[in-house]
Amino acid sequence: MTSYQPDALIRADVAAYLARHEEKSLLRFLTCGSVDDGKSTLIGRLLYDSKHVFEDQLAALEDDSKRVGTQGGNIDFALLVDGLAAEREQGITIDVAYRFFATETRKFIVADTPGHEQYTRNMVTGASTADLAVILVDARKGVLTQTRRHSYLAQLLGIRHVVLAINKMDLVHYDQGAFDRIRLAYRAFASEIGITDFRAIPVSGLGGDNIATRSQYMDWYDGPTLIEHLEQVPVDADRAARAPFRLPVQWVNRPDLDFRGFAGTIAGGAVRPGDPVRIVPSGRTTTVKRIVALGGDRDRAEAGEAVTLTLADEVDCSRGDVIAASDDPPEVADQFEATLVWMAEEAMLPGRSYAFQLATQSASAVLRQPKYQVNVNTLEQTAARTLELNAIGVATLSLDRPIVFQPYEQSRELGGFILIDKATNATVAAGMIRFALRRASNVHRQPTDVSREKRAALKNQRPAVLWFTGLSGAGKSTIANLVEKKLARMNRHTFLLDGDNVRHGLNRDLGFTDADRVENIRRIGEVARLMTDAGLIVLTAFISPFRAERDMVRAMLPEGEFVEVHVDTSLAAAEARDVKGLYAKARAGQLANFTGIDSPYEPPEAPELRVDTAAESADAAAERIVAWLLEREEA
Incomplete structure (x- = not known):
């Protein structure tokens, strides 16, 4: 029976424990590799061997292991980190699981990342903050494509330390030859991609061999255990501390009229009150007045710390700006x-x-x-x-x-x-x-003395882009042509950009793949914007199948100048007309990437104008569009 401890003693024990760990360095690392190489089992074993599994967790783990029955009656350490139900059902890792543990000399945050190729993006997430990568290889399979992919990504993402954990050595009878073959094959690949610091360690996650304690079955290996190596590897945080000072501003803190601070996490270097700094991109210089953090003012702050800076001068600084060393700005x-x-x-x-x-x-x-x-x-x-x-x-x-x-x-x-x-x-x-x-630094906008407002005033009209969109054969060109004729009779200055006509010149190099369609609309948007700068009313008749590109053109123009006109015709009606015979070719497989057949059309969600061609003639639609445009000019 345990003896009773007063609350004060418990608090003292907790305080002593926290103080003991506060001074330890922190290593962030991730585990990665091909699917079913034993990443989750390895992390579970690390938690278990470092005494970071509570008694109730261990009891639940033993019960779950018996119920799942994947390890022949042994504890299934992967269950400690495979938290998602889908992961337990499939026996794989899907999400990125972060776990904390510590030894007597160092603290660790480990990211368990997925092995399946379709979840490579999750591995990138885990690697983005890691100092070291533990890349697992199944001793029976050797170096696989996903091993190479994860190694390349680790190097690409700036991870300078790699451990090649050759796992499941128990399944190859702890054979040194198998270990050496994999180590040499990986070394050849690692040197090609620029990985110079890697340590190969033969391990068994299930048995705990060479993880926290040396294996009795691999006396031929004289290197460190995995935990010993993790405790000794240098932490790259020192590199950030040596860099020039950088603080990306996340939030301008104004709790009252007397305080104005700039909050964020220091990305590099260190700062002290009185240091000269520069606000980038504006270039304005000032000095640091105070460093405010949790617990009060600080005399110094460094990379990785979240602080609020107050400045000596009232400078223009907002979210997205960077406060940097005055003599070495980014x-x-x-x-x-x-x-x-x-x-x-x-x-x-x-x-x-x-x-x-x-x-x-x-x-x-x-x-x-x-x-x-x-x-x-x-x-x-x-x-x-x-x-x-x-x-x-x-x-x-x-x-x-x-x-x-x-x-x-x-x-x-x-x-x-x-x-x-x-x-x-x-x-x-x-x-x-x-x-x-x-x-990017050599090309600048050249100011002109005649403004777009002046050009529009000379034409006595308000510039606009009437963007006609719809399926092929919907009637876009027909209605746009009628609208331009009516505006011309009213002495309006216009220009009609038609999809087919533009592909004879400006866009003759583009095909009809999704990528080419995007570029087609981008170019037309730029031309239309220049024409509105000239004061014109521009009419465009393009299928423009994707909302994203129509929104892109809208964003190029001043508020209210982009008028989306959805010429709404059903696919059946458009195909029945088939004036150019394009639908017939698409159905016969002679025309690839045809909108409505094997390429999607995304109709506008909130167009300024909609034309239902089943209920309205082309001439009536043109009259209504012109009337809407005139009302807009008078507003």
Whole structure:
């Protein structure tokens, strides 16, 4: 029976325990590799051997292991981390599971990442903050494609320390030859991709061999156990501390009229009151007045700490700005070459506008066709028109505004970004900035003395883009042509951009793949915007099947100048007309990527105008559109 302890003694014990651990360094690492290589079992064993499994958890684990019955009556340590019901049912890891444990010398946060290729994006998430990667290999199978993929991604994401854990040695009778063959094969691959610091360790997650204690079955191995190596490897946090000071501003803190602070997590370097700093991108300089943190003011703060800075001067600074060392500020640009890991089921569409997020900064990004894609097996750089799920490639991207950055190899925080689909809010890619394009800093907008308002006033009209969208054969060109004729009779200055006509010149190099359709609309949007700058009323007749590209053109123009006109015709009605014979060719398999047949059409959700061609003639629709336009001018 345990003796009674007063609350004060318990609190003292807890305080002593926390103080003991507070001074320890922290190592973040992830486990990865091919499916069923034993990652979850290995982490479960680490938790068990480091005494981080409570008695009630252990009892439940023993009961679950008997019920599942996958380990022949032994404890199934994978159940400690396979938290999702779907994972337990399938015996695989789907999500990224984070676990904490500690030894006498160091604290650890480990990310258990999925092995299935379809969940590579989850592995990227786990690797983005890791200092070390434990890459598991099944001793029976050796180095596989997913082993290479995860190793390449680990190196790409800046992980400098790798452990090759050759697992399930018990299933090859602890054979040293099997271990050596895998170690040598991996060394050859690792040297090709730039991994120079890796340690191969033969282990058995199920039996605990060479994890926390040395194996009695592998006396031929004289290296450290896995935990011994994890305790000794240097932590890369020191590198961030040596970098120039950087604080991406996350929030402007104004609790009252007397306090104005700038909150965020320090991405690099250290700061003290009195240090000179520069606000980027504005370039304004000032000095740090106070460092405010939980518990009060601080004399110093460094990389990884969340603080609030107050500044000596009233400078313009907001979320997305970066407070940096005055004599060594980061760069600013709006065009980059970047490495991308594509994470979406839908392929990348060059020319489409994606939401871009880097640290606390947001922008819109347009991707160009990839320069190349990397084959993770051969490391060959192959030509690619797009990137599919889990593909790794290099492409250029243009932003709608300059952002503060550093190359990823210098700063994960200011060099790593994600791309988000604007329609679904799904993350589609993770990216690493390689460098800014020189033209980004050499190309500037040239101011002109005659404004777009002046040009419109000379024409006595309000510029607009009437964007006619609908299926092929819906009647877009017919109605747009009638609208232009009516406006011309009223002395309005117009120009009609028709889909077929534009493909004879400006867009003659484009086909009808989804990627080419995106680029087709992007170019038309840019031309239409220039024409509205000239004061014209522009009419466009394009299928423009994707909402994202129509929204992109809308975003190019001032509020109210983009007028979406949905020429709404059923597929059956459009196909029955088939004036150009295109539907017949598509049905016969002679015309690929035809909208409505084997390529989707996304109808507008809230167009300014809708034309139901089953209920309204083309001339009546044109009259109604012109009347709507005149009312808009008078408003």
